[in-house]
Amino acid sequence: MAGEKILIIEDDENQRLLYKEELEEQGYRVIEAANAEEGLRLVEEENPDLVILDIWMPDMNGLEALTRIYEMNPNLPVIINTAYSAYQDRFTSWLAEAYVVKSADISELLDAVKRSLESRSKGKKD
Amino acid sequence: MERKGEVLTLILAGGAGQRLYPLTKTRAKPAVPFAGVYRIIDFTISNCINSGMMRIYVLTQHKSISLDRHLKEMCSIFRPEFGEFLETVPPQQFIVSRWYAGTADAIFQNIHLLEEKRPNHVLILSGDHVYKMDYRVLLEWHLSKDADLTIACVDVERKEASRYGVMEVDSDWKVIGFSEKPRNPKPMPFNPDRCLISMGVYVFRTETLVKAVIRDAKRQTEHDFGKNVIPELVEVANVYAFPIRECLPESMHYWRDIGTVDSYYEAQMELLEPSPQFDLFDSSWRIWTHIGQQPPTMIRGSKCSIQNSLVAPGAFIADATVIRSIISYGVRIEEESNISESILMPNVIVGKGCTLKRTIVDEGVCIPPNTTIGVDDKSDAKRFFISKQGIRVIPVGTIFLETPQ
Numbered sequence: 420m421a422g423e424k425i426l427i428i429e430d431d432e433n434q435r436l437l438y439k440e441e442l443e444e445q446g447y448r449v450i451e452a453a454n455a456e457e458g459l460r461l462v463e464e465e466n467p468d469l470v471i472l473d474i475w476m477p478d479m480n481g482l483e484a485l486t487r488i489y490e491m492n493p494n495l496p497v498i499i500n501t502a503y504s505a506y507q508d509r510f511t512s513w514l515a516e517a518y519v520v521k522s523a524d525i526s527e528l529l530d531a532v533k534r535s536l537e538s539r540s541k542g543k544k545d
Numbered sequence: 546m547e548r549k550g551e552v553l554t555l556i557l558a559g560g561a562g563q564r565l566y567p568l569t570k571t572r573a574k575p576a577v578p579f580a581g582v583y584r585i586i587d588f589t590i591s592n593c594i595n596s597g598m599m600r601i602y603v604l605t606q607h608k609s610i611s612l613d614r615h616l617k618e619m620c621s622i623f624r625p626e627f628g629e630f631l632e633t634v635p636p637q638q639f640i641v642s643r644w645y646a647g648t649a650d651a652i653f654q655n656i657h658l659l660e661e662k663r664p665n666h667v668l669i670l671s672g673d674h675v676y677k678m679d680y681r682v683l684l685e686w687h688l689s690k691d692a693d694l695t696i697a698c699v700d701v702e703r704k705e706a707s708r709y710g711v712m713e714v715d716s717d718w719k720v721i722g723f724s725e726k727p728r729n730p731k732p733m734p735f736n737p738d739r740c741l742i743s744m745g746v747y748v749f750r751t752e753t754l755v756k757a758v759i760r761d762a763k764r765q766t767e768h769d770f771g772k773n774v775i776p777e778l779v780e781v782a783n784v785y786a787f788p789i790r791e792c793l794p795e796s797m798h799y800w801r802d803i804g805t806v807d808s809y810y811e812a813q814m815e816l817l818e819p820s821p822q823f824d825l826f827d828s829s830w831r832i833w834t835h836i837g838q839q840p841p842t843m844i845r846g847s848k849c850s851i852q853n854s855l856v857a858p859g860a861f862i863a864d865a866t867v868i869r870s871i872i873s874y875g876v877r878i879e880e881e882s883n884i885s886e887s888i889l890m891p892n893v894i895v896g897k898g899c900t901l902k903r904t905i906v907d908e909g910v911c912i913p914p915n916t917t918i919g920v921d922d923k924s925d926a927k928r929f930f931i932s933k934q935g936i937r938v939i940p941v942g943t944i945f946l947e948t949p950q
Binding site: 486489490493494509510511513514 | 639640641642656657659660755756759762763
Protein backbone atom coordinates (compact mmCIF):
# COMPACT_ATOMS: atom_id res chain seq x y z
CA MET A 420 0.00 0.00 0.00
CA ALA A 421 2.67 2.48 1.05
CA GLY A 422 4.95 4.43 -1.22
CA GLU A 423 2.25 6.86 -2.42
CA LYS A 424 3.30 10.43 -3.05
CA ILE A 425 1.76 12.98 -0.70
CA LEU A 426 1.89 16.73 -1.26
CA ILE A 427 1.71 18.98 1.80
CA ILE A 428 0.56 22.54 1.08
CA GLU A 429 1.17 24.44 4.32
CA ASP A 430 2.80 27.79 5.07
CA ASP A 431 4.00 26.84 8.56
CA GLU A 432 7.44 25.29 8.18
CA ASN A 433 7.41 23.43 11.52
CA GLN A 434 4.07 21.89 10.74
CA ARG A 435 5.39 20.71 7.37
CA LEU A 436 8.43 19.20 8.97
CA LEU A 437 6.36 17.34 11.55
CA TYR A 438 3.96 15.91 8.94
CA LYS A 439 6.82 15.00 6.62
CA GLU A 440 8.60 12.98 9.31
CA GLU A 441 5.46 11.18 10.42
CA LEU A 442 4.29 10.40 6.91
CA GLU A 443 7.70 9.18 5.79
CA GLU A 444 7.78 6.94 8.80
CA GLN A 445 4.56 5.38 7.50
CA GLY A 446 6.32 4.72 4.21
CA TYR A 447 4.86 7.56 2.11
CA ARG A 448 6.92 9.80 -0.14
CA VAL A 449 6.42 13.46 0.74
CA ILE A 450 6.75 16.65 -1.28
CA GLU A 451 6.13 20.11 0.17
CA ALA A 452 4.84 23.49 -0.88
CA ALA A 453 5.04 26.56 1.34
CA ASN A 454 2.18 28.38 -0.42
CA ALA A 455 -0.82 27.68 -2.60
CA GLU A 456 0.69 28.77 -5.93
CA GLU A 457 3.64 26.47 -5.46
CA GLY A 458 1.27 23.72 -4.34
CA LEU A 459 -0.83 24.05 -7.49
CA ARG A 460 2.33 23.91 -9.61
CA LEU A 461 3.40 20.70 -7.85
CA VAL A 462 -0.05 19.16 -8.32
CA GLU A 463 0.47 19.60 -12.03
CA GLU A 464 4.14 18.66 -12.26
CA GLU A 465 4.47 15.93 -9.64
CA ASN A 466 1.10 14.23 -9.98
CA PRO A 467 0.77 13.35 -6.26
CA ASP A 468 -1.61 10.65 -4.95
CA LEU A 469 -3.00 12.84 -2.19
CA VAL A 470 -2.84 16.44 -1.00
CA ILE A 471 -2.89 17.79 2.57
CA LEU A 472 -4.11 21.36 2.32
CA ASP A 473 -4.05 24.24 4.79
CA ILE A 474 -6.74 26.94 4.54
CA TRP A 475 -5.10 30.08 5.90
CA MET A 476 -2.21 30.80 3.59
CA PRO A 477 -0.75 34.17 2.65
CA ASP A 478 -1.27 33.95 -1.12
CA MET A 479 -4.58 32.14 -1.51
CA ASN A 480 -7.50 30.85 0.51
CA GLY A 481 -7.22 27.08 0.76
CA LEU A 482 -10.84 26.67 -0.35
CA GLU A 483 -10.01 28.43 -3.59
CA ALA A 484 -6.94 26.25 -3.97
CA LEU A 485 -9.23 23.25 -3.41
CA THR A 486 -11.45 24.16 -6.36
CA ARG A 487 -8.37 24.77 -8.53
CA ILE A 488 -7.03 21.34 -7.60
CA TYR A 489 -10.43 19.86 -8.42
CA GLU A 490 -10.34 21.43 -11.84
CA MET A 491 -6.83 20.08 -12.51
CA ASN A 492 -7.62 16.60 -11.30
CA PRO A 493 -11.15 15.82 -10.07
CA ASN A 494 -10.09 12.44 -8.70
CA LEU A 495 -7.17 13.64 -6.58
CA PRO A 496 -8.07 13.25 -2.89
CA VAL A 497 -7.48 16.34 -0.77
CA ILE A 498 -7.51 16.48 3.03
CA ILE A 499 -8.17 19.89 4.49
CA ASN A 500 -6.02 20.46 7.54
CA THR A 501 -6.71 23.66 9.40
CA ALA A 502 -6.75 25.09 12.88
CA TYR A 503 -10.32 26.31 12.31
CA SER A 504 -13.37 24.08 12.33
CA ALA A 505 -15.66 26.83 11.00
CA TYR A 506 -14.91 26.13 7.33
CA GLN A 507 -16.42 22.70 7.68
CA ASP A 508 -19.86 24.18 7.04
CA ARG A 509 -18.76 25.74 3.77
CA PHE A 510 -20.09 23.63 0.91
CA THR A 511 -16.89 24.13 -1.06
CA SER A 512 -14.94 22.38 1.70
CA TRP A 513 -17.04 19.26 1.02
CA LEU A 514 -15.07 18.85 -2.18
CA ALA A 515 -12.30 17.55 0.07
CA GLU A 516 -12.09 13.90 0.98
CA ALA A 517 -11.75 14.76 4.69
CA TYR A 518 -11.56 17.77 6.98
CA VAL A 519 -9.15 17.40 9.89
CA VAL A 520 -8.76 20.10 12.53
CA LYS A 521 -5.11 20.58 13.52
CA SER A 522 -4.16 19.12 16.88
CA ALA A 523 -1.06 18.01 18.73
CA ASP A 524 -2.04 14.44 18.08
CA ILE A 525 -1.73 13.79 14.37
CA SER A 526 -3.19 10.28 14.38
CA GLU A 527 -6.51 11.58 13.02
CA LEU A 528 -4.68 13.05 10.04
CA LEU A 529 -2.75 9.85 9.45
CA ASP A 530 -5.99 7.86 9.60
CA ALA A 531 -7.63 10.18 7.10
CA VAL A 532 -4.65 9.79 4.74
CA LYS A 533 -4.83 6.03 4.98
CA ARG A 534 -8.61 5.92 4.48
CA SER A 535 -8.57 8.31 1.52
CA LEU A 536 -5.83 6.38 -0.27
CA GLU A 537 -7.62 3.10 0.37
CA SER A 538 -10.96 4.32 -0.94
CA ARG A 539 -9.18 5.81 -3.93
CA SER A 540 -7.50 2.55 -4.88
CA LYS A 541 -10.81 0.77 -4.33
CA GLY A 542 -12.50 3.28 -6.61
CA LYS A 543 -9.90 2.60 -9.29
CA LYS A 544 -10.59 -1.13 -9.16
CA ASP A 545 -14.35 -0.52 -9.50
CA MET B 546 -44.76 23.55 7.83
CA GLU B 547 -41.54 25.40 7.22
CA ARG B 548 -41.51 28.98 6.15
CA LYS B 549 -41.23 29.51 2.41
CA GLY B 550 -37.95 31.38 2.91
CA GLU B 551 -36.28 28.14 3.78
CA VAL B 552 -36.75 26.72 0.31
CA LEU B 553 -34.73 27.81 -2.71
CA THR B 554 -35.92 26.97 -6.20
CA LEU B 555 -33.56 26.16 -9.05
CA ILE B 556 -35.04 25.83 -12.53
CA LEU B 557 -32.89 23.99 -15.05
CA ALA B 558 -33.20 25.82 -18.35
CA GLY B 559 -29.84 25.17 -19.95
CA GLY B 560 -30.41 22.24 -22.31
CA ALA B 561 -29.74 22.67 -26.02
CA GLY B 562 -33.22 21.37 -26.90
CA GLN B 563 -31.96 19.55 -29.98
CA ARG B 564 -35.03 17.33 -30.26
CA LEU B 565 -37.20 20.41 -30.54
CA TYR B 566 -35.21 21.79 -33.46
CA PRO B 567 -35.95 23.94 -35.49
CA LEU B 568 -38.07 25.66 -32.82
CA THR B 569 -34.88 25.97 -30.74
CA LYS B 570 -32.89 27.40 -33.63
CA THR B 571 -32.74 30.85 -32.07
CA ARG B 572 -33.83 30.29 -28.48
CA ALA B 573 -33.63 27.99 -25.47
CA LYS B 574 -36.42 25.44 -25.19
CA PRO B 575 -38.07 27.08 -22.14
CA ALA B 576 -38.45 30.27 -24.21
CA VAL B 577 -40.38 28.63 -27.05
CA PRO B 578 -43.81 30.30 -27.39
CA PHE B 579 -46.77 28.17 -26.29
CA ALA B 580 -50.55 28.47 -26.52
CA GLY B 581 -50.71 31.94 -28.01
CA VAL B 582 -49.47 34.07 -25.13
CA TYR B 583 -47.10 31.93 -23.06
CA ARG B 584 -43.61 30.55 -23.24
CA ILE B 585 -42.98 27.00 -22.03
CA ILE B 586 -41.21 28.12 -18.84
CA ASP B 587 -44.29 30.15 -17.78
CA PHE B 588 -45.98 26.99 -16.53
CA THR B 589 -43.16 26.19 -14.11
CA ILE B 590 -42.77 29.82 -13.01
CA SER B 591 -46.54 30.09 -12.48
CA ASN B 592 -46.49 26.96 -10.32
CA CYS B 593 -43.82 28.66 -8.22
CA ILE B 594 -45.74 31.93 -7.95
CA ASN B 595 -49.04 30.20 -7.17
CA SER B 596 -47.29 28.04 -4.54
CA GLY B 597 -45.50 30.96 -2.91
CA MET B 598 -42.02 29.74 -3.95
CA MET B 599 -40.64 33.20 -4.63
CA ARG B 600 -36.90 32.65 -4.44
CA ILE B 601 -35.97 31.38 -7.87
CA TYR B 602 -32.77 31.01 -9.82
CA VAL B 603 -33.13 29.96 -13.45
CA LEU B 604 -29.95 28.26 -14.62
CA THR B 605 -29.55 29.17 -18.27
CA GLN B 606 -26.92 28.31 -20.83
CA HIS B 607 -27.59 27.93 -24.57
CA LYS B 608 -29.21 30.75 -26.57
CA SER B 609 -30.61 32.35 -23.46
CA ILE B 610 -31.18 35.94 -24.63
CA SER B 611 -34.91 35.73 -25.30
CA LEU B 612 -35.45 33.65 -22.16
CA ASP B 613 -33.54 36.22 -20.14
CA ARG B 614 -35.59 39.04 -21.59
CA HIS B 615 -38.89 37.27 -20.96
CA LEU B 616 -38.04 36.49 -17.33
CA LYS B 617 -36.85 40.03 -16.75
CA GLU B 618 -40.26 41.24 -17.85
CA MET B 619 -41.92 38.82 -15.41
CA CYS B 620 -39.74 39.84 -12.47
CA SER B 621 -41.83 42.84 -11.52
CA ILE B 622 -44.13 40.80 -9.28
CA PHE B 623 -41.20 39.54 -7.20
CA ARG B 624 -40.51 41.77 -4.20
CA PRO B 625 -36.87 41.97 -3.18
CA GLU B 626 -38.03 43.72 0.01
CA PHE B 627 -39.43 40.36 1.11
CA GLY B 628 -36.43 38.35 -0.04
CA GLU B 629 -38.16 37.37 -3.28
CA PHE B 630 -36.31 37.12 -6.57
CA LEU B 631 -36.43 35.61 -10.04
CA GLU B 632 -32.93 35.70 -11.47
CA THR B 633 -31.33 34.06 -14.45
CA VAL B 634 -27.86 32.68 -13.89
CA PRO B 635 -25.69 31.83 -16.89
CA PRO B 636 -22.66 29.58 -16.27
CA GLN B 637 -20.25 31.49 -14.02
CA GLN B 638 -17.33 29.04 -14.18
CA PHE B 639 -16.52 29.55 -10.50
CA ILE B 640 -15.22 26.02 -10.12
CA VAL B 641 -14.44 24.79 -13.61
CA SER B 642 -13.90 26.45 -16.97
CA ARG B 643 -16.52 24.63 -18.97
CA TRP B 644 -20.22 24.56 -19.74
CA TYR B 645 -22.60 22.31 -17.86
CA ALA B 646 -21.92 18.65 -18.57
CA GLY B 647 -25.36 17.55 -17.31
CA THR B 648 -28.16 18.41 -14.91
CA ALA B 649 -26.18 17.38 -11.81
CA ASP B 650 -23.16 19.33 -13.04
CA ALA B 651 -25.35 22.43 -13.43
CA ILE B 652 -26.12 22.24 -9.71
CA PHE B 653 -22.53 21.39 -8.81
CA GLN B 654 -21.25 24.45 -10.65
CA ASN B 655 -23.74 26.60 -8.74
CA ILE B 656 -22.98 25.41 -5.23
CA HIS B 657 -22.07 29.02 -4.42
CA LEU B 658 -25.75 29.97 -4.85
CA LEU B 659 -26.72 27.41 -2.22
CA GLU B 660 -23.89 28.61 -0.02
CA GLU B 661 -25.12 32.18 -0.27
CA LYS B 662 -28.79 31.45 0.45
CA ARG B 663 -28.36 28.50 2.78
CA PRO B 664 -31.84 27.05 2.29
CA ASN B 665 -32.89 23.95 4.23
CA HIS B 666 -34.42 22.41 1.12
CA VAL B 667 -33.94 22.91 -2.59
CA LEU B 668 -36.70 22.54 -5.14
CA ILE B 669 -35.28 21.52 -8.52
CA LEU B 670 -37.50 21.98 -11.56
CA SER B 671 -37.28 21.81 -15.33
CA GLY B 672 -38.09 24.73 -17.56
CA ASP B 673 -39.69 22.63 -20.27
CA HIS B 674 -42.68 20.88 -18.74
CA VAL B 675 -46.36 21.79 -18.95
CA TYR B 676 -48.21 21.00 -15.73
CA LYS B 677 -49.80 22.50 -12.65
CA MET B 678 -48.41 21.63 -9.26
CA ASP B 679 -48.84 23.08 -5.81
CA TYR B 680 -45.27 22.74 -4.57
CA ARG B 681 -46.46 23.44 -1.01
CA VAL B 682 -48.18 20.05 -0.96
CA LEU B 683 -45.02 18.44 -2.33
CA LEU B 684 -42.92 20.13 0.36
CA GLU B 685 -45.30 19.08 3.15
CA TRP B 686 -45.10 15.49 1.93
CA HIS B 687 -41.28 15.69 1.79
CA LEU B 688 -41.14 17.01 5.37
CA SER B 689 -43.70 14.53 6.69
CA LYS B 690 -41.63 11.64 5.31
CA ASP B 691 -38.44 13.19 6.68
CA ALA B 692 -37.04 12.50 3.22
CA ASP B 693 -33.59 13.38 1.90
CA LEU B 694 -35.08 13.54 -1.57
CA THR B 695 -38.66 13.50 -2.81
CA ILE B 696 -39.42 12.92 -6.49
CA ALA B 697 -42.78 13.92 -7.94
CA CYS B 698 -44.14 11.17 -10.12
CA VAL B 699 -47.06 10.26 -12.29
CA ASP B 700 -48.21 6.85 -13.48
CA VAL B 701 -48.28 6.04 -17.17
CA GLU B 702 -49.03 2.96 -19.24
CA ARG B 703 -46.22 0.47 -19.03
CA LYS B 704 -45.49 0.57 -22.74
CA GLU B 705 -44.84 4.34 -22.57
CA ALA B 706 -42.64 4.16 -19.49
CA SER B 707 -39.37 3.26 -21.25
CA ARG B 708 -38.93 6.89 -22.29
CA TYR B 709 -38.71 8.06 -18.68
CA GLY B 710 -37.07 7.48 -15.31
CA VAL B 711 -39.08 4.64 -13.75
CA MET B 712 -39.44 4.23 -9.99
CA GLU B 713 -40.11 1.22 -7.87
CA VAL B 714 -41.81 1.99 -4.55
CA ASP B 715 -42.91 0.18 -1.43
CA SER B 716 -46.33 0.55 0.20
CA ASP B 717 -45.24 3.77 1.97
CA TRP B 718 -44.07 5.31 -1.35
CA LYS B 719 -40.42 4.92 -0.40
CA VAL B 720 -38.41 4.55 -3.59
CA ILE B 721 -36.58 1.22 -3.63
CA GLY B 722 -35.40 1.26 -7.22
CA PHE B 723 -34.88 3.80 -9.99
CA SER B 724 -33.87 3.19 -13.57
CA GLU B 725 -33.58 5.77 -16.32
CA LYS B 726 -35.20 4.77 -19.61
CA PRO B 727 -35.33 1.03 -18.80
CA ARG B 728 -36.03 -1.47 -21.58
CA ASN B 729 -38.24 -3.51 -19.28
CA PRO B 730 -39.85 -1.05 -16.83
CA LYS B 731 -41.04 -2.42 -13.49
CA PRO B 732 -44.79 -1.93 -12.91
CA MET B 733 -46.45 -0.39 -9.85
CA PRO B 734 -47.03 -2.69 -6.86
CA PHE B 735 -50.80 -2.99 -7.32
CA ASN B 736 -51.13 -2.37 -11.02
CA PRO B 737 -49.13 -4.48 -13.45
CA ASP B 738 -50.16 -2.33 -16.43
CA ARG B 739 -48.84 0.97 -15.15
CA CYS B 740 -45.47 2.40 -14.10
CA LEU B 741 -44.50 5.33 -11.90
CA ILE B 742 -42.32 7.78 -13.77
CA SER B 743 -40.29 10.71 -12.52
CA MET B 744 -41.57 14.14 -13.55
CA GLY B 745 -38.13 15.70 -13.09
CA VAL B 746 -39.45 17.66 -10.09
CA TYR B 747 -37.32 17.15 -7.00
CA VAL B 748 -37.12 18.44 -3.42
CA PHE B 749 -33.77 17.79 -1.82
CA ARG B 750 -32.54 18.32 1.67
CA THR B 751 -29.76 20.79 0.85
CA GLU B 752 -27.01 18.76 2.45
CA THR B 753 -28.04 15.65 0.56
CA LEU B 754 -28.04 17.56 -2.70
CA VAL B 755 -24.64 19.16 -2.21
CA LYS B 756 -22.98 15.91 -1.17
CA ALA B 757 -24.58 14.02 -4.04
CA VAL B 758 -23.51 16.44 -6.76
CA ILE B 759 -19.97 16.67 -5.34
CA ARG B 760 -19.70 12.89 -5.28
CA ASP B 761 -20.95 12.80 -8.86
CA ALA B 762 -18.55 15.54 -9.95
CA LYS B 763 -15.58 13.43 -8.93
CA ARG B 764 -16.62 10.58 -11.16
CA GLN B 765 -16.66 9.88 -14.86
CA THR B 766 -20.41 9.90 -15.37
CA GLU B 767 -22.91 11.70 -17.58
CA HIS B 768 -23.54 13.99 -14.58
CA ASP B 769 -27.27 13.46 -14.96
CA PHE B 770 -29.78 13.31 -12.09
CA GLY B 771 -31.83 10.52 -13.63
CA LYS B 772 -28.95 8.41 -14.87
CA ASN B 773 -26.37 8.86 -12.15
CA VAL B 774 -27.35 10.76 -9.01
CA ILE B 775 -30.79 9.35 -8.17
CA PRO B 776 -30.08 5.63 -8.69
CA GLU B 777 -27.21 5.97 -6.23
CA LEU B 778 -29.20 8.01 -3.67
CA VAL B 779 -31.96 5.40 -3.70
CA GLU B 780 -29.38 2.96 -2.30
CA VAL B 781 -27.99 5.19 0.44
CA ALA B 782 -30.61 7.82 1.35
CA ASN B 783 -34.26 8.27 2.27
CA VAL B 784 -35.88 8.80 -1.13
CA TYR B 785 -39.65 9.10 -1.48
CA ALA B 786 -42.05 9.35 -4.38
CA PHE B 787 -44.74 12.04 -4.42
CA PRO B 788 -47.57 10.46 -6.43
CA ILE B 789 -49.51 13.36 -7.89
CA ARG B 790 -52.69 11.39 -8.52
CA GLU B 791 -52.88 10.46 -4.85
CA CYS B 792 -51.80 13.81 -3.43
CA LEU B 793 -53.13 16.56 -5.69
CA PRO B 794 -56.60 17.52 -6.98
CA GLU B 795 -57.64 16.25 -10.41
CA SER B 796 -56.92 19.57 -12.11
CA MET B 797 -53.25 18.91 -11.33
CA HIS B 798 -52.98 15.41 -12.78
CA TYR B 799 -51.85 16.57 -16.22
CA TRP B 800 -48.14 16.59 -17.05
CA ARG B 801 -46.34 16.85 -20.39
CA ASP B 802 -42.66 16.88 -21.11
CA ILE B 803 -42.19 19.06 -24.19
CA GLY B 804 -39.37 17.09 -25.74
CA THR B 805 -40.05 16.95 -29.46
CA VAL B 806 -41.86 18.93 -32.14
CA ASP B 807 -44.63 16.35 -32.03
CA SER B 808 -45.10 16.51 -28.25
CA TYR B 809 -45.01 20.32 -28.46
CA TYR B 810 -47.73 20.23 -31.12
CA GLU B 811 -49.86 17.59 -29.37
CA ALA B 812 -49.77 19.37 -26.01
CA GLN B 813 -51.22 22.47 -27.65
CA MET B 814 -53.83 20.62 -29.68
CA GLU B 815 -55.00 19.04 -26.40
CA LEU B 816 -55.84 22.53 -25.15
CA LEU B 817 -58.40 22.84 -27.96
CA GLU B 818 -60.43 19.79 -26.98
CA PRO B 819 -63.98 20.35 -25.63
CA SER B 820 -62.96 19.90 -21.99
CA PRO B 821 -59.19 19.86 -21.89
CA GLN B 822 -57.39 18.17 -19.01
CA PHE B 823 -55.16 21.20 -18.71
CA ASP B 824 -57.52 24.11 -18.13
CA LEU B 825 -56.11 27.52 -19.01
CA PHE B 826 -59.34 29.12 -17.79
CA ASP B 827 -58.94 27.85 -14.21
CA SER B 828 -59.08 31.06 -12.18
CA SER B 829 -57.65 29.35 -9.10
CA TRP B 830 -54.38 28.60 -10.88
CA ARG B 831 -53.53 31.39 -13.30
CA ILE B 832 -50.66 30.99 -15.70
CA TRP B 833 -48.52 34.10 -15.53
CA THR B 834 -46.79 35.59 -18.53
CA HIS B 835 -45.79 38.85 -20.13
CA ILE B 836 -46.70 39.80 -23.69
CA GLY B 837 -46.48 43.57 -23.47
CA GLN B 838 -49.41 45.84 -24.22
CA GLN B 839 -51.63 44.34 -26.91
CA PRO B 840 -54.75 45.76 -28.55
CA PRO B 841 -57.96 43.67 -28.56
CA THR B 842 -58.36 40.90 -31.09
CA MET B 843 -59.96 42.11 -34.32
CA ILE B 844 -62.19 39.76 -36.29
CA ARG B 845 -63.16 41.52 -39.50
CA GLY B 846 -65.56 40.72 -42.34
CA SER B 847 -68.76 38.76 -42.77
CA LYS B 848 -67.09 35.58 -43.99
CA CYS B 849 -64.71 35.15 -41.07
CA SER B 850 -65.11 31.80 -39.34
CA ILE B 851 -63.24 30.72 -36.23
CA GLN B 852 -63.83 27.39 -34.52
CA ASN B 853 -62.28 25.63 -31.51
CA SER B 854 -59.23 27.84 -31.46
CA LEU B 855 -57.26 29.95 -29.03
CA VAL B 856 -56.90 33.49 -30.30
CA ALA B 857 -54.59 35.84 -28.42
CA PRO B 858 -54.98 39.60 -27.94
CA GLY B 859 -53.51 41.66 -30.72
CA ALA B 860 -54.45 39.18 -33.44
CA PHE B 861 -56.10 40.49 -36.58
CA ILE B 862 -58.18 38.06 -38.64
CA ALA B 863 -59.92 39.29 -41.81
CA ASP B 864 -62.49 37.16 -43.62
CA ALA B 865 -60.50 33.96 -43.07
CA THR B 866 -61.30 30.51 -41.75
CA VAL B 867 -59.51 29.30 -38.62
CA ILE B 868 -60.21 25.80 -37.35
CA ARG B 869 -58.58 24.06 -34.35
CA SER B 870 -55.61 26.39 -34.33
CA ILE B 871 -53.60 28.58 -32.02
CA ILE B 872 -53.28 32.20 -33.09
CA SER B 873 -50.73 34.10 -31.03
CA TYR B 874 -50.56 37.81 -30.27
CA GLY B 875 -49.66 40.11 -33.12
CA VAL B 876 -50.66 37.58 -35.81
CA ARG B 877 -52.34 38.90 -38.96
CA ILE B 878 -54.36 36.64 -41.24
CA GLU B 879 -55.59 38.09 -44.51
CA GLU B 880 -58.77 37.36 -46.50
CA GLU B 881 -59.67 33.94 -47.87
CA SER B 882 -56.97 32.15 -45.98
CA ASN B 883 -57.71 28.82 -44.40
CA ILE B 884 -55.82 27.84 -41.26
CA SER B 885 -56.49 24.45 -39.71
CA GLU B 886 -54.84 22.43 -36.94
CA SER B 887 -51.96 24.88 -37.00
CA ILE B 888 -49.98 26.98 -34.56
CA LEU B 889 -49.12 30.53 -35.56
CA MET B 890 -46.56 32.03 -33.20
CA PRO B 891 -46.40 35.73 -32.31
CA ASN B 892 -46.30 38.32 -35.10
CA VAL B 893 -46.75 35.88 -37.97
CA ILE B 894 -48.34 37.34 -41.11
CA VAL B 895 -50.38 35.11 -43.41
CA GLY B 896 -51.15 36.71 -46.77
CA LYS B 897 -54.38 36.46 -48.72
CA GLY B 898 -55.59 33.09 -49.96
CA CYS B 899 -53.18 30.86 -48.06
CA THR B 900 -53.91 27.34 -46.86
CA LEU B 901 -52.05 26.07 -43.79
CA LYS B 902 -52.75 22.65 -42.35
CA ARG B 903 -50.94 20.95 -39.44
CA THR B 904 -48.26 23.62 -39.66
CA ILE B 905 -46.27 25.47 -37.01
CA VAL B 906 -45.19 28.92 -38.17
CA ASP B 907 -42.50 30.39 -35.96
CA GLU B 908 -42.31 33.99 -34.72
CA GLY B 909 -42.43 36.81 -37.22
CA VAL B 910 -42.48 34.73 -40.41
CA CYS B 911 -44.42 36.23 -43.35
CA ILE B 912 -46.28 33.71 -45.49
CA PRO B 913 -46.81 35.28 -48.94
CA PRO B 914 -50.30 35.29 -50.51
CA ASN B 915 -51.61 32.05 -52.05
CA THR B 916 -49.11 29.79 -50.29
CA THR B 917 -50.19 26.25 -49.46
CA ILE B 918 -48.45 24.26 -46.71
CA GLY B 919 -49.49 20.94 -45.21
CA VAL B 920 -51.41 19.47 -48.13
CA ASP B 921 -48.82 17.95 -50.44
CA ASP B 922 -46.20 15.82 -48.68
CA LYS B 923 -43.83 15.68 -51.62
CA SER B 924 -43.51 19.35 -52.37
CA ASP B 925 -43.48 20.27 -48.67
CA ALA B 926 -40.66 17.81 -47.97
CA LYS B 927 -38.45 19.72 -50.41
CA ARG B 928 -39.08 23.02 -48.68
CA PHE B 929 -39.81 22.48 -45.01
CA PHE B 930 -38.93 20.54 -41.90
CA ILE B 931 -41.54 17.80 -41.39
CA SER B 932 -41.80 15.95 -38.06
CA LYS B 933 -42.37 12.23 -37.62
CA GLN B 934 -46.10 12.85 -37.29
CA GLY B 935 -46.13 15.02 -40.39
CA ILE B 936 -46.18 18.45 -38.74
CA ARG B 937 -44.61 21.16 -40.92
CA VAL B 938 -42.39 23.70 -39.20
CA ILE B 939 -41.58 27.06 -40.73
CA PRO B 940 -38.65 28.32 -38.61
CA VAL B 941 -37.77 31.84 -37.54
CA GLY B 942 -36.18 33.83 -40.32
CA THR B 943 -37.70 31.84 -43.19
CA ILE B 944 -37.97 33.94 -46.32
CA PHE B 945 -40.20 32.73 -49.12
CA LEU B 946 -38.38 33.39 -52.38
CA GLU B 947 -40.35 31.21 -54.77
CA THR B 948 -43.19 32.58 -56.83
CA PRO B 949 -46.48 32.20 -54.99
CA GLN B 950 -48.52 29.26 -56.26
